Amino acid sequence: MASKAVEANFDGLVGPTHNYAGLSWGNVASKSNVNLIANPREAALQGLAKMKRLADLGYVQGVLPPHERPHMPTLRALGFEGSDQQMLEAVARSEPSVLAAVSSASAMWTANAATVSPSADTADHRVHFTPANLSAKFHRSIEHPVTGRALKAIFSDESYFAHHPALPSVSQFGDEGAANHTRLCSDYGAPGVELFVYGQEVFNESGPAPRKFPARQTLEASRAIARLHGLADSHRVFAQQNPAAIDAGVFHNDVIAVGNGHCLFYHEQAFLDEAQVLADIRARLTGAELQPVRVTSAQVPLADAVASYLFNSQLLETAEGMMLAVPGECREIASVSQYLDELLASGGPITAVDMFDVKQSMRNGGGPACLRLRVVLNEQELAAINRGVILDDALYERLVTWVNAHYRDQLSQADLADPMLLEEVRKALDELTGILGLGSIYDFQR
Numbered sequence: 001m002a003s004k005a006v007e008a009n010f011d012g013l014v015g016p017t018h019n020y021a022g023l024s025w026g027n028v029a030s031k032s033n034v035n036l037i038a039n040p041r042e043a044a045l046q047g048l049a050k051m052k053r054l055a056d057l058g059y060v061q062g063v064l065p066p067h068e069r070p071h072m073p074t075l076r077a078l079g080f081e082g083s084d085q086q087m088l089e090a091v092a093r094s095e096p097s098v099l100a101a102v103s104s105a106s107a108m109w110t111a112n113a114a115t116v117s118p119s120a121d122t123a124d125h126r127v128h129f130t131p132a133n134l135s136a137k138f139h140r141s142i143e144h145p146v147t148g149r150a151l152k153a154i155f156s157d158e159s160y161f162a163h164h165p166a167l168p169s170v171s172q173f174g175d176e177g178a179a180n181h182t183r184l185c186s187d188y189g190a191p192g193v194e195l196f197v198y199g200q201e202v203f204n205e206s207g208p209a210p211r212k213f214p215a216r217q218t219l220e221a222s223r224a225i226a227r228l229h230g231l232a233d234s235h236r237v238f239a240q241q242n243p244a245a246i247d248a249g250v251f252h253n254d255v256i257a258v259g260n261g262h263c264l265f266y267h268e269q270a271f272l273d274e275a276q277v278l279a280d281i282r283a284r285l286t287g288a289e290l291q292p293v294r295v296t297s298a299q300v301p302l303a304d305a306v307a308s309y310l311f312n313s314q315l316l317e318t319a320e321g322m323m324l325a326v327p328g329e330c331r332e333i334a335s336v337s338q339y340l341d342e343l344l345a346s347g348g349p350i351t352a353v354d355m356f357d358v359k360q361s362m363r364n365g366g367g368p369a370c371l372r373l374r375v376v377l378n379e380q381e382l383a384a385i386n387r388g389v390i391l392d393d394a395l396y397e398r399l400v401t402w403v404n405a406h407y408r409d410q411l412s413q414a415d416l417a418d419p420m421l422l423e424e425v426r427k428a429l430d431e432l433t434g435i436l437g438l439g440s441i442y443d444f445q446r
């Protein structure tokens with residue numbers, strides 16, 4: 001019999017170097033907001049406010065820590081030498097884009113931190129984690145070692161949790177984590193169907209692929225994760241993303257689809273073969289009927305879906321039905337706002353819409369769903385995790401005070417070379433690992 005389980009959300013706490021560097025070719029917002037002055041303090045507080053509201057609604061809400069940035073070990077690996085100050089000066093002078101890359105706060109988007117398979121689906125009945133190699137973008141490819149350490153520090157009990165290293169960091173095994181992975185089930189504790197969505201089958205050179213923007217996730221990577229996690233055929237479906245959607249700016253599947261329980265909310269242009277995806281899920285889903293909520297291009301054109309991030313919402317189970325936690329931008333775009341009214345009038349399965357202001361993150365292409373990693377945990381597993389990262393009123397207050405004490409309210413590209421910024425970050429993160437009870441996870445602490 002399946003034991004009672006919950007879906008916990010682990011949000012990335014926005015780091016003190018949050019900035020707009022235009023690093024993500026294929027991500028429309030990142031490119032169009034390059035060089036804007038960022039407000040790291042506001043970004044972190046917006047993220048914390050979202051976490052708090054969901055915790056107050058009764059969801060299990062966790063916090064994943066930001067990473068150490070600028071990342072000096074990466075600069076050393078690239079041949080920069082001397083003191084921290086000398087290295088920052090040299091890289092700012094000779095290769096400012098490298099400085100921007102090693103300074104990005106991109107670890108905030110924890111939907112890309114890892115792929116997680118709940119114990120009800122896996123062969124050894126443990127929860128499996130694989131940090132994403134994020135090999136498509138240099139600034140993100142340096143995240144997985146610290147992500148892996150943080151996950152191990154939180155989910156440390158090996159009798160419940162299995163941790164795999166990231167896949168080989170090459171484009172053929174490009175893996176972007178949970179942003180391309182959705183689990184459908186009748187009940188969280190019951191065996192589910194894990195939908196892996198990929199951009200390209202890379203070893204098949206004649207297969208369909210985007211022409212303009214890169215496919216960050218490969219079928220080969222998705223298959224490897226499913227193997228590592230011990231997912232039998234009855235628990236997994238592989239589906240190709242529509243290449244035209246990638247070329248329209250849908251760089252991850254979670255920009256065009258989101259699922260939870262037996263509900264799949266998606267745009268008609270999300271998948272290369274929509275009918276096959278639905279049939280494959282239906283053939284495997286037990287204990288419930290799949291409830292697709294399909295949005296047409298006539299209702300919401302693809303460009304409006306990308307601009308509003310309608311599908312980058314959190315779909316959350318409530319006592320009455322499903323709630324869609326949307327970014328505020330959804331009410332600013334006429335087609336999307338009208339669609340949301342129609343959705344609410346349609347009588348389910350989505351019965352509520354809640355709005356969240358995460359504008360600082362949105363300007364870099366990260367909505368509510370990008371900011372969280374979902375981990376389904378049964379009662380024993382939930383009891384076994386490190387509770388220091390679970391948000392309650394006291395932790396929320398402590399983190400708000402911490403942000404206000406350590407974060408700047410303005411950050412430009414030029415500021416990244418400021419040696420004071422590095423000092424501020426280290427001081428803040430050293431304090432944070434104490435607050436969250438994580439031990440020494442950062443390179444500067446080792």
Ligand SMILES: NCCC[C@H](NC(=O)CCC(=O)O)C(=O)O
Pocket residue numbers: 019020021022023024027030031104106109111112137140179252364365366367370
């Ligand atoms: N899931 C949302 C991820 C957004 C992220 N943006 C960035 O890294 C932009 C950073 C910048 O341009 O400064 C990305 O594209 O991977």
